[in-house]
Amino acid sequence: xxxxxxxxxxxxxxxxxxxxxxxxxxxxxxxxxxxxxxxxxxxxxxxxxxxxxxxxxxxxxxxxxxxxxxxxxxxxxxxxxxxxxxxxxxxxxxxxxxxxxxxxxxxxxxxxxxxxxxxxxxxxxxxxxxxxxxxxxxxxxxxxxxxxxxxxxxxxxxxxxxxxxxxxxxxxxxxxxxxxxxxxxxxxxxxxxxxxxxxxxxxxxxxxxxxxxxxxxxxxxxxxxxxx
Amino acid sequence: xxxxxxxxxxxxxxxxxxxxxxxxxxxxxxxxxxxxxxxxxxxxxxxxxxxxxxxxxxxxxxxxxxxxxxxxxxxxxxxxxxxxxxxxxxxxxxxxxxxxxxxxxxxxxxxxxxxxxxxxxxxxxxxxxxxxxxxxxxxxxxxxxxxxxxxxxxxxxxxxxxxxxxxxxxxxxxxxxxxxxxxxxxxxxxxxxxxxxxxxxxxxxxxxxxxxxxxxxxxxxx
Numbered sequence: 001x002x003x004x005x006x007x008x009x010x011x012x013x014x015x016x017x018x019x020x021x022x023x024x025x026x027x028x029x030x031x032x033x034x035x036x037x038x039x040x041x042x043x044x045x046x047x048x049x050x051x052x053x054x055x056x057x058x059x060x061x062x063x064x065x066x067x068x069x070x071x072x073x074x075x076x077x078x079x080x081x082x083x084x085x086x087x088x089x090x091x092x093x094x095x096x097x098x099x100x101x102x103x104x105x106x107x108x109x110x111x112x113x114x115x116x117x118x119x120x121x122x123x124x125x126x127x128x129x130x131x132x133x134x135x136x137x138x139x140x141x142x143x144x145x146x147x148x149x150x151x152x153x154x155x156x157x158x159x160x161x162x163x164x165x166x167x168x169x170x171x172x173x174x175x176x177x178x179x180x181x182x183x184x185x186x187x188x189x190x191x192x193x194x195x196x197x198x199x200x201x202x203x204x205x206x207x208x209x210x211x212x213x214x215x216x217x218x219x220x221x222x223x224x225x226x227x228x
Numbered sequence: 229x230x231x232x233x234x235x236x237x238x239x240x241x242x243x244x245x246x247x248x249x250x251x252x253x254x255x256x257x258x259x260x261x262x263x264x265x266x267x268x269x270x271x272x273x274x275x276x277x278x279x280x281x282x283x284x285x286x287x288x289x290x291x292x293x294x295x296x297x298x299x300x301x302x303x304x305x306x307x308x309x310x311x312x313x314x315x316x317x318x319x320x321x322x323x324x325x326x327x328x329x330x331x332x333x334x335x336x337x338x339x340x341x342x343x344x345x346x347x348x349x350x351x352x353x354x355x356x357x358x359x360x361x362x363x364x365x366x367x368x369x370x371x372x373x374x375x376x377x378x379x380x381x382x383x384x385x386x387x388x389x390x391x392x393x394x395x396x397x398x399x400x401x402x403x404x405x406x407x408x409x410x411x412x413x414x415x416x417x418x419x420x421x422x423x424x425x426x427x428x429x430x431x432x433x434x435x436x437x438x439x440x441x442x443x444x445x446x447x448x449x450x
Contacts, residue, residue, distance in 0.1 A: 026280045026317075027303045029296070052317075053357075055303065080357040084258070086350065096355065103355070108279065109321030109363030116318040127325060128366045132344075132397030135362055177297040177314055178280050184316035212316070 003171045003221045004200060008038035011194045011222045015044050015159055018074075022115065022160040022186035023051040028061035030179030032161040032196045034224040039161075040066055046074040050115075050157060052108065052182055053080035057090055068092050068101065075102040077155070079111055107135055110152055112185055118154035119188020119217065126151055160190030163224075164213065167197035168204075171218030172211045180212065187213045196224040232430070234406035235423050235448070240374050242267045242450050243421075244333055244404050247372060248274050252330040253323075255279065255364060258302035260374045261333035275311075277329055279360040281320050284312020301360070324360065324367040332368035334361060336375040336403070338390045341437035343400040343412040345373060346392035358395070365396035377405035377434055384436040386410070386417065407431055409448060416440050421448045 005011045012035055015021070021039075025031030039047075049064050054076070057065025067073050069091040081103055082093055095101040106114070107129050117125055126149035130136045140151040162183040164173035173195055175183060187193045195213075200223045235243075237260045245267035248254060255277045256262050265285070268274045276285040278300045285300055286307035294305035323329060338346040345365055349356025365371055375385055386403065403410045408431045409421035418440045419428055428441045 027299060027301075029280075029299060059303070080359050082355050082357050084357065086353045093355065105358055107358050107362035108317070108360040109325050109367075112317040112321045113325075129325065129363045131366070133362065133394040135358070175314070175316075177295065177308075178278070178282055178299055179297040180314055180316050181280050182317045185318045 002169045003215070003218060004169055005220050005222055008034040008196065008222050008224065009041065011035060011220050012038045012042060015039060015042065017044055018046045019044070019158040020048040021050065022157045022190055023049060023064050024160070024162040024181065024183035024186050025063055026052045026178065026181035028056040028059060028063055030163045030175065030181050030183050031056065031061070031063045032163040033062060034196050034222065035161040035194060036062065036064065036066065040070055040072070043072065045072050047072050048075040048077065049073045050077040050155060052111070053078060054090075054092060055080060057092070058083050058088060065090070065092070068095070071095070071100070073101060075104065077104045077106060077111075079106055079108040081105060110135075111155070112182065114152055114155040115182070115185035115189040118156040119185065122154060124151055124153045155189065157190040158192065160186045160193040162187050162193065162195050164195050164197045166199045166201055166206060167195050167218070167221045168201045168206055168215070169221070170203050171195065171215030171221055172206050173197065173213035173218065174206060174210060175212055184213050188217045192220070193218045194220040194222065196222045198225060232425055234377070237263060239450065240404050240406060243409065243448055244372055244374060246450070247370075247402070248272065248331060250274070253277055253283070253328060255324070255329050255332045255368065257332070257334040257361070257364075259335050261335060262300070262302065262304070264333055277323060279320055279324065281315050281317060282308065282312065283315070284309040286312070321360070321363055324363045327367060327369065329368045331370045331372060332364045333372045333374060334364065336373040336385065338385050338387050338392050339373055339375075339400050339403055339412075340390045341388050341416055343398045344390050345371070345395045345400050346390040347395050349393045351392055356393070361395045365399040370401045371399050372402045372404060373400050374404045377407045377431070384434055387436045407434075410439070418442065419445055421446055423448055
């Protein structure tokens with residue numbers, strides 16, 4: 001078994017127009033930069049991009065914001081789409097005001113759990129988050145333990161592009177510090193998970209007690225040695 | 229309208245630090261809340277949770293010593309205390325939603341008489357970012373909101389009903405502003421402390437709902 005592919009371009013070769021794609025990362029850490037760059041070169045359009053934020057765009061990191069700026073994203077599913085300051089304008093906001101890009105804003109914990117549920121074969125779950133706010137709009141609610149909860153659905157993707165620190169040829173992954181973030185839940189929640197890793201190792205080199213993403217969830221591994 | 233001196237953000241943070249107990253797990257939002265960690269007494273162990281997957285957030289990294297992957301939720305370079313650990317987002321929000329965090333401190337745009345919180349979008353802008361706030365407000369055992377008492381254009385931020393989009397309903401337990409400390413109770417907003425030189429009447433004048441003013445309202449103690 002060898003899940004390593006030769007390049008980021010080869011890894012994303014079958015990503016199709018209109019695909020739903022998870023992108024790992026939080027505030028430019030743990031972002032699959034090489035895979036995003038390959039997707040930008042490929043020019044795939046009408047992507048539904050699921051990610052925590054496009055913060056990199058406001059701080060000069062080439063995260064999902066570059067795909068938005070390049071008009072490849074039809075819909076953004078995110079927790080932090082715009083800067084806190086209303087005076088900081090971004091390509092996303094420009095497209096959103098012009099009706100060119102759709103936004104589904106999801107509370108961060110709900111997004112994490114929707115991803116985990118998708119990976120775990122749980123189609124829907126109840127959470128207290130969002131009850132009484134617009135985040136519950138149009139959704140079923142139910143009382144458990146005297147508290148209102150909102151029904152949320154699993155969020156599965158065609159592809160998950162994740163970043164890890166070390167990966168072996170079986171797809172087992174470990175991460176670095178706060179670059180871990182959304183990568184593990186996203187890695188579980190797609191038909192095809194592609195992991196770009198800083199370091200590739202042989203099976204047996206990762207401590208079996210300490211593997212964070214078991215290789216069963218990962219289909220392709222790409223070496224991305226440049227430190228960002 | 230009075231132009232009295234208001235408390236600086238460091239003093240607001242100092243006052244909030246008094247609410248923490250030894251052994252508490254705490255989440256501090258971006259902005260003034262982050263300052264609270266500077267005022268935890270050295271003999272007290274308080275473990276700081278950061279939504280992006282860290283338990284045991286230490287002080288900000290020294291200039292030149294920054295580790296790219298080690299940031300807090302606001303993107304600031306931090307350190308990790310001995311005994312700290314890393315985990316992914318589903319686990320991070322299991323800690324939040326599952327009731328494991330003792331205190332969360334967040335900023336606010338508006339807090340209502342019943343403890344509703346609005347802090348993620350100004351209506352005239354039409355778009356905002358919710359981040360982890362909607363989970364934090366319902367998950368933490370105690371939600372403390374820290375904010376200026378009035379907005380930049382002099383409007384009360386303590387209101388009868390929030391006009392801004394809500395982060396959560398009936399979730400705020402305590403509000404610390406630059407002129408007062410207020411508890412949110414079933415009966416309404418209870419004024420507990422005032423900034424030096426302020427009277428309850430002056431605080432009421434810049435607060436929309438009627439404040440309950442018990443006997444023994446004192447000056448803020450640090």
